[in-house]
Amino acid sequence: MGTIGWPELLIILAVVLLIFGVGRIARVGGELGKGVSAFRDGLKEGKEEGEKETAEKKETTGGPTA
Secondary structure: OOOOHHHHHHHHHHHHHHHOHHHHHHHHHHHHHHHHHHHHHHHHHHHHHHHHHHHHHHHOOOOOOO
């Protein structure tokens, strides 16, 4: 079985455009972009909360001991 090249990708794109239309594909692309953006924001917030918890644990235990 061969690999998918540019001609095959163009045929797939043409079929998708015929089935769904340009408007629906653009809307789905926009929603996908918003979803990725929200996911990244969630990761940032989770990382910041994790750093705060780590700092609080160091303060309550007196910091790292070496």
